[in-house]
Amino acid sequence: MLVNCDVKGLEVVVAAQLSGDITLCKELLDGVDIHETNRDAFNLGEGKAGRLIAKTLKFRILYGGSAYSFANDPDFTGCSSSQSFWQEVIDKYYTKYGGIKKWHNGLLLEAQENGRIALPWGRYFPIKPDINKRESWPLTVIKNYPVQGGGADLVMLARLEANRLLRESGVHALFVGSIHDSIVVDTPEENVYNIGKLLKQAVEEVPSLCKKVWDYEFSLPLKCEIAYGPNKTDMTELII
Numbered sequence: 303m304l305v306n307c308d309v310k311g312l313e314v315v316v317a318a319q320l321s322g323d324i325t326l327c328k329e330l331l332d333g334v335d336i337h338e339t340n341r342d343a344f345n346l347g348e349g350k351a352g353r354l355i356a357k358t359l360k361f362r363i364l365y366g367g368s369a370y371s372f373a374n375d376p377d378f379t380g381c382s383s384s385q386s387f388w389q390e391v392i393d394k395y396y397t398k399y400g401g402i403k404k405w406h407n408g409l410l411l412e413a414q415e416n417g418r419i420a421l422p423w424g425r426y427f428p429i430k431p432d433i434n435k436r437e438s439w440p441l442t443v444i445k446n447y448p449v450q451g452g453g454a455d456l457v458m459l460a461r462l463e464a465n466r467l468l469r470e471s472g473v474h475a476l477f478v479g480s481i482h483d484s485i486v487v488d489t490p491e492e493n494v495y496n497i498g499k500l501l502k503q504a505v506e507e508v509p510s511l512c513k514k515v516w517d518y519e520f521s522l523p524l525k526c527e528i529a530y531g532p533n534k535t536d537m538t539e540l541i542i
Contacts, residue, residue, distance in 0.1 A: 303488070303489060303490065303491045303494055303530055303531070303532060304478075304486060304487070304488055304530060304531055304532070304533065304534065304537075305486070305487045305488075305489060305494055305497045305498055305501065305528065305529075305530045305540070306484055306485075306486050306528070306529045306530065306531075306534065306537060307460075307464075307484060307485040307486075307487075307498070307501035307502065307504075307505060307526050307527075307528050308483060308484050308526055308527045308528075308529070309453075309456070309457060309460065309483045309484070309505055309524055309525075309526050310524075310525045310526055310527060311330070311525075312453040312456065312457070312483040312524075313361060313364060313449045313450065313453050313483075314326070314330070314336075314360060314361070314364070315330060315522050315524060316448070316449050316452040316453050316456065317364050317402060317405075317448075317449050318330055318522060319452075319520060319521065319522050320405065320421070320422070320448055320449075320452060321399075321401045321402050321404070321405035322401055322405075323399050323400070323401025323402050323405070324401060325398060325399055325400075325401070326399050326401070326402065327521075327522065330522055330523075331522070331523075336356075336360065337353050337356045337357045337360070338353060338356070340356045340359070340360065340395075340398075341353050341355070341356040343394065343398065344356065344359070344391045344394050344395065345391075346359065346381055346391070347380070347381045351380065351381075352381070355377070355378060355380075355381050358377065358378075359372070359378075359391070359395070363392060363395055363402075364402070364445065364446075364449050365442060365445060365446045365449065366441050366442035366443075366444070366445040366446060367392075367442075368392075369385045369386070369388040369389035369391075369392055370385055372385075372388035372391070372392075373385040373387070373388050406444075406445055409444050409445065409448065410439060410441065410444055413429040413439060413444050414439065417429060417430065419444060419447065419448060421448060421451065421452055421455070422518055423455065423512065423516035423518040424516065425451060425452075425455060427447040427448070427451060429443065429444060429447075453483060456508050456512075456520075456524065457480050457482075457483060457485070458480075459508050459511045459512070459515065460480075460485060460504045460505045460507075460508050460524075461479065461480045461485055461504075463503075463504040463507050463508070463511060464477070464485050464487075464500060464501055464504035464505075465477050467500045467503060467504055468487065468497070468500060471496070471500060473489070473493050473496055473497060473500075474489065474490060474493060475487050475488065475489035475493060475497055476488040476489070485501055485504070485505075486534075487501065494530045494540065495540065495542070498528040498530070498540045498542050499542055501526070501528060502526055502528060502542055505524050505525070505526040506523070506524060506525070506526075508520070508524045509521070509522070509523065509524065527539065528540040528542055
């Protein structure tokens with residue numbers, strides 16, 4: 303039986319931590335339904351469709367999504383195919399999350415001045431301008447790498463901690479590894495609940511592990527969702 307542990311909102315948590323955006327950090331700490339709040343605030347449509355747009359929008363702006371890309375993406379044109387509409391949404395997003403905008407601007411300056419962008423715990427990403435493009439500095443790369451790379455570092459810590467806990471528990475299980483923001487373990491069905499508890503513990507230990515391993519204070523909690531099933535398609539949520 304597979305046990306799958308998904309870190310919730312990984313990239314959003316990383317962006318909030320690295321940017322220090324007060325609004326986003328508070329929303330995460332208070333357990334605000336960010337998708338629903340932004341669906342209403344940015345006029346993104348009703349019901350599940352509007353909520354899905356709000357969820358995707360939040361991640362895509364962190365990755366450098368533009369008004370043009372939103373206006374020409376079939377997943378968004380049901381809300382609006384107007385580039386000016388989506389530019390207004392992006393402007394509203396950056397007004398609400400001013401710390402994200404300031405952080406994005408700072409990343410570009412860092413890349414231009416140093417030829418790289420660095421995470422506070424030591425990882426860095428070389429960045430070079432592309433003289434063949436109209437916008438010579440790759441803005442999507444500059445905005446994307448810290449979020450994706452930082453998230454990968456956190457999942458690495460969770461994976462190592464999970465592996466340690468599994469070994470010490472003596473519970474029969476095959477540690478499969480990680481897939482993006484997920485940790486996967488294969489185990490007999492009778493072990494599912496105990497394995498789920500260990501995986502949850504590993505994820506929740508990550509902020510303290512940041513201090514222990516990197517001497518970096520990670521101030522936001524990490525949460526996860528646990529599911530199990532015979533394969534990755536047929537999974538059932540495990541309440542712990």
